[in-house]
Amino acid sequence: MSSAELSVFIQALGVHTPERKLTNAELSSMVETSDEWIKTRSGISERRIAGPDENPSDMGAQAAAQALKRAGLTTADIDLLIVATMTPDVPFPSTACLLQAKLGLRRDIPCFDVSAACSGFVYALQVATDMMRSGSYRHALVIGAEKLSSVVDWSDRTTCVLFGDGAGAAVLTTTTDKHVGILGNLLGADGNNSELLHCVGGGSAAPATPESIKAGQHHLRMNGKEVFRHAVRVMTESCERVLAKCGMKSEQVAWFIPHQANIRILEAVASQLNVGLDRFPSNLDRYGNTSAASIPLALEEAWREGKIKHGDLVLIVAFGAGLTWGATLLRWHEPPR
Numbered sequence: 001m002s003s004a005e006l007s008v009f010i011q012a013l014g015v016h017t018p019e020r021k022l023t024n025a026e027l028s029s030m031v032e033t034s035d036e037w038i039k040t041r042s043g044i045s046e047r048r049i050a051g052p053d054e055n056p057s058d059m060g061a062q063a064a065a066q067a068l069k070r071a072g073l074t075t076a077d078i079d080l081l082i083v084a085t086m087t088p089d090v091p092f093p094s095t096a097c098l099l100q101a102k103l104g105l106r107r108d109i110p111c112f113d114v115s116a117a118c119s120g121f122v123y124a125l126q127v128a129t130d131m132m133r134s135g136s137y138r139h140a141l142v143i144g145a146e147k148l149s150s151v152v153d154w155s156d157r158t159t160c161v162l163f164g165d166g167a168g169a170a171v172l173t174t175t176t177d178k179h180v181g182i183l184g185n186l187l188g189a190d191g192n193n194s195e196l197l198h199c200v201g202g203g204s205a206a207p208a209t210p211e212s213i214k215a216g217q218h219h220l221r222m223n224g225k226e227v228f229r230h231a232v233r234v235m236t237e238s239c240e241r242v243l244a245k246c247g248m249k250s251e252q253v254a255w256f257i258p259h260q261a262n263i264r265i266l267e268a269v270a271s272q273l274n275v276g277l278d279r280f281p282s283n284l285d286r287y288g289n290t291s292a293a294s295i296p297l298a299l300e301e302a303w304r305e306g307k308i309k310h311g312d313l314v315l316i317v318a319f320g321a322g323l324t325w326g327a328t329l330l331r332w333h334e335p336p337r
């Protein structure tokens with residue numbers, strides 16, 4: 001099959017979130033905060049927290065198993081695996097390799113991680129799509145899986161109230177129908193602003209030492225106000241640019257699926273695009289910010305609740321540490337079974 005003939009669509013989605021819920025009321029007994037502050041400033045009521053033996057590869061494998069089942073495929077059908085995560089199980093090997101083994105995927109397929117923080121799922125989606133358009137891969141698994149509870153500083157009220165754990169998986173499939181699936185995408189990054197949201201310890205530049213651990217260098221740190229400002233501007237621009245690239249208008253988009261960081265970011269982006277907030281589904285109240293998992297979690301929920309229907313135009317948009325961002329415009333396609 002020549003590459004010019006192929007399009008790529010999301011055939012099925014699967015999710016997994018840990019059982020344990022951490023409510024705002026519980027957090028209020030851990031740090032100086034309140035349910036009211038967290039809800040009004042972020043829209044979050046509770047988040048899920050993974051157990052000690054529940055890592056991104058475990059959560060991702062569960063989400064992938066559900067997606068495969070829904071797609072009517074088996075592990076033998078998968079030709080490519082990409083995992084987006086900023087909280088890999090271990091520094092190496094990749095979470096994708098660990099997940100491949102847990103799921104029992106074939107050994108003759110590429111498995112690798114993409115590191116683009118909260119934009120990771122959108123990045124992985126584009127990498128997979130471009131690889132698949134070459135015709136070499138028929139079905140791919142793209143997974144966002146995060147255990148942010150492992151990098152959060154539970155004594156820092158400015159960040160610990162925002163994040164949660166979970167995973168979402170998409171089965172991608174090629175088709176010769178050029179009018180469905182992923183119509184266009186864009187990615188971007190600005191490493192000059194990396195210090196706005198980062199973790200400085202634990203890498204090769206600052207390996208773990210008793211001193212670095214004591215100094216809290218292994219925790220996520222964020223300049224929330226600045227990140228917020230960038231997020232609103234870049235997510236709005238990314239939506240406009242990907243729509244222009246595809247010759248579409250925001251009125252034609254049935255559903256915007258934004259990275260779930262803060263309900264006020266969603267409100268601001270919707271307002272700048274002149275689109276009703278009812279077209280921006282959100283699960284922030286129940287999961288908080290799950291980074292690379294947030295988009296597949298929100299997309300799966302919108303599909304499961306019957307919001308997203310065959311033929312709908314869907315715009316996915318993300319923003320995160322790096323700084324990184326990305327947007328994907330797709331025509332939802334549910335092939336007849």
Ligand code: UT7
Pocket residue numbers: 032033034037038041042118157158159161197223224225226227228231260261262265289291319320321
């Ligand atoms: O995934 C992509 C990356 N992440 C994001 O997109 C997050 C972007 N940023 C945000 O969502 C928001 O900036 C936050 C939710 C993090 C903060 O909201 P804000 O409206 O920007 O609050 P602020 O940082 O300006 O803080 C306002 C006040 C401060 O007190 P003072 O200085 O006014 O006395 C904070 O110390 O609220 C205080 N504060 C809190 N109070 C109670 C900060 N965190 C808390 C808290 N509970 N948890």
